[in-house]
Amino acid sequence: xxxxxxxxxxxxxxxxxxxxxxxxxxxxxxxxxxxxxxxxxxxxxxxxxxxxxxxxxxxxxxxxxxxxxxxxxxxxxxxxxxxxxxxxxxxxxxxxxxxxxxxxxxxxxxxxxxxxxxxxxxxxxxxxxxxxxxxxxxxxxxxxxxxxxxxxxxxxxxxxxxxxxxxxxxxxxxxxxxxxxxxxxxxxxxxxxxxxxxxxxxxxxxxxxxxxxxxxxxxxxxxxxxxxxxxxxxxxxxxxxxxxxxxxxxxxxxxxxxxxxxxxxxxxxxxxxxxxxxxxxxxxxxxxxxxxxxxxxxxxxxxxxxxxxxxxxxxxxxxxxxx
Amino acid sequence: xxxxxxxxxxxxxxxxxxxxxxxxxxxxxxxxxxxxxxxxxxxxxxxxxxxxxxxxxxxxxxxxxxxxxxxxxxxxxxxxxxxxxxxxxxxxxxxxxxxxxxxxxxxxxxxxxxxxxxxxxxxxxxxxxxxxxxxxxxxxxxxxxxxxxxxxxxxxxxxxxxxxxxxxxxxxxxxxxxxxxxxxxxxxxxxxxxxxxxxxxxxxxxxxxxxxxxxxxxxxxxxxxxxxxxxxxxxxxxxxxxxxxxxxxxxxxxxxx
Numbered sequence: 270x271x272x273x274x275x276x277x278x279x280x281x282x283x284x285x286x287x288x289x290x291x292x293x294x295x296x297x298x299x300x301x302x303x304x305x306x307x308x309x310x311x312x313x314x315x316x317x318x319x320x321x322x323x324x325x326x327x328x329x330x331x332x333x334x335x336x337x338x339x340x341x342x343x344x345x346x347x348x349x350x351x352x353x354x355x356x357x358x359x360x361x362x363x364x365x366x367x368x369x370x371x372x373x374x375x376x377x378x379x380x381x382x383x384x385x386x387x388x389x390x391x392x393x394x395x396x397x398x399x400x401x402x403x404x405x406x407x408x409x410x411x412x413x414x415x416x417x418x419x420x421x422x423x424x425x426x427x428x429x430x431x432x433x434x435x436x437x438x439x440x441x442x443x444x445x446x447x448x449x450x451x452x453x454x455x456x457x458x459x460x461x462x463x464x465x466x467x468x469x470x471x472x473x474x475x476x477x478x479x480x481x482x483x484x485x486x487x488x489x490x491x492x493x494x495x496x497x498x499x500x501x502x503x504x505x506x507x508x509x510x511x512x513x514x515x516x517x518x519x520x521x522x523x524x525x526x527x528x529x530x531x532x533x534x535x536x537x538x539x540x541x542x543x544x545x546x547x548x549x550x551x552x553x554x555x556x557x558x559x560x561x562x563x564x565x566x567x568x569x570x571x572x573x574x575x576x577x578x579x580x581x582x583x584x585x586x587x588x589x590x591x592x
Numbered sequence: 593x594x595x596x597x598x599x600x601x602x603x604x605x606x607x608x609x610x611x612x613x614x615x616x617x618x619x620x621x622x623x624x625x626x627x628x629x630x631x632x633x634x635x636x637x638x639x640x641x642x643x644x645x646x647x648x649x650x651x652x653x654x655x656x657x658x659x660x661x662x663x664x665x666x667x668x669x670x671x672x673x674x675x676x677x678x679x680x681x682x683x684x685x686x687x688x689x690x691x692x693x694x695x696x697x698x699x700x701x702x703x704x705x706x707x708x709x710x711x712x713x714x715x716x717x718x719x720x721x722x723x724x725x726x727x728x729x730x731x732x733x734x735x736x737x738x739x740x741x742x743x744x745x746x747x748x749x750x751x752x753x754x755x756x757x758x759x760x761x762x763x764x765x766x767x768x769x770x771x772x773x774x775x776x777x778x779x780x781x782x783x784x785x786x787x788x789x790x791x792x793x794x795x796x797x798x799x800x801x802x803x804x805x806x807x808x809x810x811x812x813x814x815x816x817x818x819x820x821x822x823x824x825x826x827x828x829x830x831x832x833x834x835x836x837x838x839x840x841x842x843x844x845x846x847x848x849x
Contacts, residue, residue: 439694452672456709460694460701463708466715467700467737532715 315362315395321345325363325518329509332520337482338450339433344516348390353383354412355513357429358390361410364425364509365391370398372406377414377555377572401575413476415497417554417576420506422523428491430512433519435479435489455487458530466535475540481528482521490527496539496555501527546571547589549580596657597622597763597795603642603652605635611819612638615652618814618824622657622762625789625796627810627827629803629842635819636799640767643797644684645674656763679706683756683764687771689748692755693740699726699751700736706759725754729784746777750784757788766798770805782808803846807831815839 313319321343328342347355365371371391375384379401387410388399400406403416410427420426436446439457449457458479465473478495482488490501491510501508501521508521521527531537545552547568554576556569568589571577581590596619603616613635620626628636641647643654645666654666659681666674678684686692693702703722704712712718723733729750731743740748749769756764769785770778786809789796800806806813806827813830815823815838823836834840 439697448671448675452675454675454709456705456707456711459708459713460697460705463701463704463715463718464697467698467719531713533713534716 312394314367315365315391315397316347317345317359317362321359322363325359328518329360329363329520332509332518333507333522335486336521336525337486337488337519339517339519341516342518344513347513349386351514352431354387354410354429356511356515356518357410357412357427357513358387358511359513360427360509360511360518361387361391361408362395364427365395365397365408367395367397369407370400370405372400372403372409372575374409374411374414374416374573376412377557378574380574383412402579403573403575411493413491413493414555414572415493415500417551417571417573418579419500420504422505424506426504426506426508428493428508428510430489430491430510430517431514432477433489433491433510433512433515433517435477435487450486453485455481455530458487459532462530462532462535466532472531472535472537478537479530481530483525484528487530488519488521494540494555495529495537498527498529498537499539503527542569544569545587546577546580547587549577549585549590550587551576551580551585595622596620597624598643598657598797599653599655599663600643601653601655603639603654604650605638605642605647606650611635613642613649614819616821617652618821620763620795620797622795623793624812625794625798625810627806627813628797628799628816629801629806629813630816631801631842634816636801636816637767638819639816640765640797640799644678644682644765659762679709680759681761681763683753683761685749685752685756685764685766685769687768689740689745689752692752693748695741696739698737698739699731699743702740702751702755703758706755710759721758722754725758726751728757728788729754730780744777745773746781749773749781753785753788757792757794760792761794763795763797766796768800769798770800770802778805785809803831803843815842 324343328340332338332340344356345359347358349355371388373384373388375381378384391397392399403418407423408425408427409416412429415426434446436449436457439461440446462472474495476492476494477489478498479487480490480498480501490498503524503526505523507523510519529537542556546554546556548570551571555572557572558567558569560567598620601617603613605613616639628639630636638647642649655663656666657663684692700719700722703725704718707718707721723736726733726736731747731750740751743751770781773781782805798809810827813825813827814821815830815836817838823830823834823839830839831843834843
């Protein structure tokens with residue numbers, strides 16, 4: 270089994286997923302020491318046992334084959350609470366190989382609790398190299414943001430998803446929402462956007478903004494800001510979504526059409542920022558508002574910390590930046 | 593009878609050993625209003641659910657003349673076709689408005705849902721149609737952004753009617769639409785239904801235990817008891833000159849005000 274973990278990330282998303290060997294229920298047929306790391310850790314490589322990884326990979330293959338369709342999977346208990354990215358962590362564990370380089374983003378930042386913990390978790394249980402640089406990473410696990418730097422065919426983006434069902438808040442019955450997906454009855458999704466406009470005068474949904482994938486399934490792009498929706502469209506990288514609590518996996522294969530829903534007279538628009546990043550003077554990027562002191566002074570800086578650092582290293586200086 | 597809009601043949605439904613509907617057949621013509629009356633537990637609502645294909649019958653068929661003029665067995669339609677039919681060419685006004693409306697969505701969204709389901713993607717036009725329909729069911733245009741939770745019982749029923757009629761269906765099923773409303777509100781709602789039915793040439797199957805509702809709205813009446821049709825005929829005929837003993841009892845049970 271050890272050669273199975275040596276595959277390198279490639280342009281073809283399926284190359285990341287090992288071939289099926291024979292019978293489906295082969296968890297018991299695996300050698301007892303399968304996947305044990307060289308570090309003689311008590312954990313299997315990347316924490317999950319090989320049977321579980323295989324189950325998740327099967328779900329991933331199905332998800333890639335039917336873009337935007339929510340595939341149920343037997344989500345496991347992870348050593349972290351629901352809502353902290355248990356779905357994303359399981360997907361990452363299932364696709365991680367020894368040669369992968371992992372980057373973890375939380376709200377765009379590499380240095381927040383969630384990102385640091387998950388990065389450490391895989392450094393410890395899989396012994397893989399980790400990075401904060403988007404360009405160096407082969408697997409990027411994210412909550413909320415898609416990096417500002419365009420992704421490549423050699424990268425896989427793994428999203429942590431809290432609520433995978435875009436129709437959930439309008440239709441509480443799972444049996445009914447499945448039916449609606451099956452028959453592509455998505456009128457209700459527009460009812461949500463209609464409600465937005467009638468209440469606020471414009472489509473006020475700024476995150477988890479529903480998209481139509483490959484002209485078929487409507488998908489919730491997890492809590493990413495709608496600013497990032499256009500990056501999902503025709504993206505060279507494979508995008509995988511894992512919802513641990515809700516036990517669903519879905520995917521957007523590379524170079525797939527992803528269209529944000531809208532009305533003819535209220536077209537989809539991303540938010541614009543009046544000013545560039547205060548630290549690196551970047552424009553056309555997603556900014557976070559930072560309170561500076563008790564008197565309410567504030568500045569807007571890049572949400573993508575890696576992007577901001579790289580620009581500053583390259584000599585770009587904003588109004589609050591240090592040259 | 594070959595130009596009937598809907599044909600029920602031998603509809604039978606059992607709940608275990610209990611017979612809810614026994615061998616019920618009838619035809620409904622386009623633009624005809626049929627009242628199904630009977631006491632509680634007589635199988636009226638079960639019959640309505642069988643017609644709406646919400647329940648599968650143990651025996652019998654329901655056929656409907658599609659817009660292309662072809663009579664088709666509803667059980668033979670695919671699920672997608674059946675659901676599309678229910679939300680465009682049919683309407684269903686429920687006794688409990690909370691089941692027929694989306695209570696968390698504004699009145700305008702409730703009326704617009706069917707339009708958006710049909711692929712309408714122009715906000716301005718959806719809203720204009722919603723305002724038009726709210727006006728037709730006598731709901732003020734400035735209530736368009738209120739959710740039905742802030743509406744009175746009568747308004748909710750009128751909103752349900754608007755939500756169902758916005759796609760100009762040809763057949764509307766109504767399950768006790770006036771029960772639970774006080775009499776003055778009932779009278780206004782019945783007036784409204786009668787006017788819309790005449791204006792739009794709707795065919796209606798209305799289930800009611802209130803003979804006054806049947807008399808006011810329907811052309812024909814079907815009297816049910818213990819799952820069987822005991823008498824059927826023109827409304828005036830059945831209510832003024834009932835032939836069946838049970839119908840006689842039913843008619844004589846109405847209290848004069």
